[in-house]
Amino acid sequence: MSAKGRIPDWADVTLVPLVSVALAFMISAILIWAIGESPWEAVKLMVEGAFGSSYGWGYTLYYATNFMFTGLAVSVAFQARLFNIGGEGQALVGGLGVALVCLYIPWPHWTLALVGAMLGGAVFGALWALIPGWLQAKRGSHIVITTIMFNFIAASLLGYMLVNVLRPQGTQDPSSPRFPPETALPSLHEILALVGIPFSRVPPVNISLLIAVAMCFVVWYLLWRTRLGYQIRAFGESEPAAEYAGISPARITIYAMLISGALAGLMAVNSVLGEQQRLVLNAVEGAGFIGIAVALMGRNHPFGVFLAAILFGFLYQGGAELALWTGIPRELIVVIQALVILFTGALDNMVRIPIARLFAQARARGR
């Protein structure tokens, strides 16, 4: 008997985010117009810059790959009602794992290096998430607080490792040496060339994209087909009911955080091994936080995360083009991204409730 009726799942996953994004773009357009630029030109430039060439697509998909990993990480934790803000730190530490694996193990071929790097990134990311998870499960320390703190600790740890351990002697740059060439991952250019599709060789998009897409499927399978996924979702929806069913809250908290951290750590395969080929100080570049927005917008569903990651990839790449070719300042692009996050995440109900009402009215008429 609540005024907030139910809306069909398809509308929940597509209609609500689309309307939210449209609203965010409308306000962005007004802002662009207010500073004396043409919103229409800006949109054209963004779309062309992100989707108009294989160069643009390459960058869009590269960013989207990062966001898929971090978005999935946030989603899995959130299915267990754990708000993992620590994707940034887990991805950083995952990067450390990837770097150690690539630098200290002599890989004969990139395929093996890829498997090794995935393991290194996932294990390091998972362990970094394990500590807050364990503290929450056993000591009741709030996961939001601890994961935020662990982002800072991760940044410090990385700084220490780069400056004192990994930095080659005689350089001033706090970064690791380049990884051996055998570890270099095939780019999308090389993969598509195999089937005769021409693709720009410039953008850093690489085979990790396929891994990210596969992970979307794996996470879906995990959550909706396995017993562990069932327990994670039951715990997330109702802790008392999960207890009643004999599901241990502590165990599920820890498992969910391990999986979440592993997914965040996997992001480093794309950025550290795929793009930079070495570990640098700011390897994650905020993708851990964007993952929160991606998960919110994707309604914590892997398919939604996939779509939302591409949208945010578009915003990143299109925004960069905008900053390059127009007088629109870089800051405004951040504002546009923030508006999208605001509307899809924080103001979700503003759109959802009217849509729910429309559906309720339609149902009432249908009767």
Added chain:
Amino acid sequence: MTATDISPRAQTTDYAIELRGISKAFGPVQANKDISIQVRRGTIHGIVGENGAGKSTLMSILYGFYRADAGEILINGQATEIPDSQSAIRAGIGMVFQHFKLVENFSVLENVILGAEAGGMLRPSLSRARGLLKDLAREFELNVDPDAKVEDLSVGHQQRVEILKALYREADILILDEPTGVLTPSEADHLFRILRGLKDQGKTIILITHKLREIMDVTDDVSVMRRGEMVATRPTAQTSPTELAELMVGRKVLLRVEKPPARPGKIVLQVDNLRVVDSQGVERLRGISLNVRAGEILGIAGVAGNGQSELLEVLAGLRDAEGQAQLRGEDLPLAGPGAGAISRRRQGVAHVPEDRHRRGLVLRFMAWENMALGYHHDAAYNAGPLRMNNAAIMRDTEAKMQHFDVRPPDPLLQAEGFSGGNQQKLVLAREMERNPEILLVGQPTRGVDIGAIEFIHQQLIRLRDQGSAILLVSVELDEILALSDRIAVMFDGRIMGERQSDQTNAQELGLLMAGMT
């Protein structure tokens, strides 16, 4: 607000309240449909109806929580707008909610004046309230220690504070929503004495309840609601519980449970000296010993909060305890490994929890997902070491929903989409269809409509006759009396006494429930 704010009320009609054509819809749901009712001044008027019949909505409109889509409210013959609860109070309406709205760590006096303080200083209001409370205590047996903290009071006394709050605000019309749900029989009797006293003083009282016995005991008139409509109003003296039940449900119902005599077998569950201390260090169970035999129902009577919930949780493996327990002669661990809910289910202990919304169901899970809750390790529900066999669960759900007449029989519907009765049938189907050694069942019919109650009671008897042991916890004494073969009464973490159900009555049990032996 003071007395001077209230204009002298016109006494032009015999009706304190008259509602004309009240309608209210929430989205597609028509909660109240063209409701008209007249409440005579100086009477107790009962309103009965099943859950979801629209009683609470109607009272919320009267108290200014909702605005009606259509219709008129007349207070003492005058059309009155009630846009918010302040206006309701000004119109002389007081409300005693089912869930009390008291500040727990305030004193009784502070709670009484809260929101009705006369001016910025507290002292004058407090002393005025103290004087008033003294008068009311004398007049109506409404005695409460004005300086006691509300959290230290018994539930019955807390309810008196709610009534005092309304009277302090000079209410002429009192609405009580399910007031006896949390009271012992003797507390309920006391409440009714208070209500009669108030009536004699000319107050008008509206009593919302689903207990027909109370309607017959205390009201002058009774109105019946069904599915948002007012189906009948009768002088109480000219109706009967059977007629009221039929009006509520819209068809004939069995108020009594048809129950062949029990044929108790071997002891299934034996519990000795069970003790539980909660996280605050309070002893919740103080040495409980009992046994349940195959083919019998042991009812645990008691006012809510006297340890019944803890007892169920311990037996279901949700809470650690000290003491001994045996299931079919084998030791049942009460703490540590092997004491969890999963092991209990493996040993044949099924559990219908008291709170199906919080524990018994994941409301946003579909029916078939809920069917696996607690049995998600079951071999038949799994297709591999990791993968669940969703198709098998779905088939099983369809069969069980059919068997328990769950409506609609749609395994893809989320649990929150079912009515209370059908939600409970889902839980019962899950727990009973496995023919457990023992079924622990708490409040099986709370929030369940009469039609479903009948069905649920029949199913419990059927399970008993198939040879399962049943431990039944309910705060509805009528339910305990109707279903149980033996009855144990709990008070303050102890068992006050045990009776054969055919050799006792509500009065005797009521005394035990109040801790008197």
